Amino acid sequence: MFPGRINWIIQLTLVGCLVLGIEQSVNAAEAQEYNVGVGIADITGPSAEIGMMGYASATQSARGIHIRLYSRAFIFDSGEPNGRAVFVSVDCAMIGQAIKLEVVRELQLKFGTRYTKKNVMLSATHTHSGPAGYMQYALYGISSFGFVQDNFRAIVDGIVESIEKADRDIQPGRLSIKRGTVAGANINRSPSSYEANPLEERNQ
Template sequence: MVQGINDRLYSYAFIIGEADKNAGKRVVYVSADMGAMFTAVKLEVIKRLKADYGDLYNDDNVMLTATHTYVSNAGYSHQQLYQIASTDDTLAGYSSQNFNAIVNGIVTSIKRAHATLTPGTLSLAQGELKGATVNRSEFAYNNNKDAKDFDSNVNETMTQLRLNNADGTPVGLINWFALHPTSFSNKFGGVSES
């Protein structure tokens, strides 16, 4: 069983909207250090945001994503198949404590982003990263009828959105490039914290 902490898990929230801070048109993008994002998490996040912000943040303009790390909490899905997969030697497949910790963390990151809204700029960059990633199953990929129509068996295009304050100070980056950098096994012992 995995125990201890190697690194903290984070939720990064970005709010992108019109120049008028009170304008209703905005988008929330959250990247959370989790294995997967489940509908139950999003529904609860939206419910809690609605209590504080009304309809400003809703299902249409809040996007929650997971980094797909393998060393994060389990047992937070309301779907039974994932609960079975999360079962450990205690036979606990669902943990309301884990679920609430995840939801609270995401809501907190969105509230912090909301409280620090400031004018800024966006810039988009795109480029090719040849050889930076690999296909995890070339055999399966090659069974696609159109596999030979592409130069590579992976998408080697990196897309990155940069967010800056109005004075040019970097606020954050959102990057879309497919990697699978998992390096911990289920035998990982972690680092104890006191």
């Protein structure tokens, strides 16, 4: 299994835009001070004889681990009442309500009302190279022949652990947003299809 190739620079930019609602660039010298924390934990589930999430063929099943899957948590706290938010980047194809609800439930057992459905955002890297069977809807469980509790628990437990680590890591920090072009951060999986676009599109 290998996680989606998401550049950490891009992740941090998205975190700032999505969680804090910043709509324009700010100068680094004028960056807002926050209390911030980061944490990472393993979410690798079953490594063999399980379908991969999003694969259409039931014959495509896992046969070992290439690279482990992770949950990466980022906590931002402005110091004001209700000023804390959590963004978690998870190496899986998508996030379902069942995972979100279970993560929040376990966090509240540990932290009370510090973390809720409103201030915890879970985002998937959309990798299809991780095991399936963790969604609550039957359609998404076709490739895994149903719900796989072991994988569900691995993902939930890893997300919770990454947030716990980020919570323990809280310290003063600065958050700034920059705009620019990141070259070589991704590849086009179908160059021949892209070449069918109009010339003005391809020249951008």
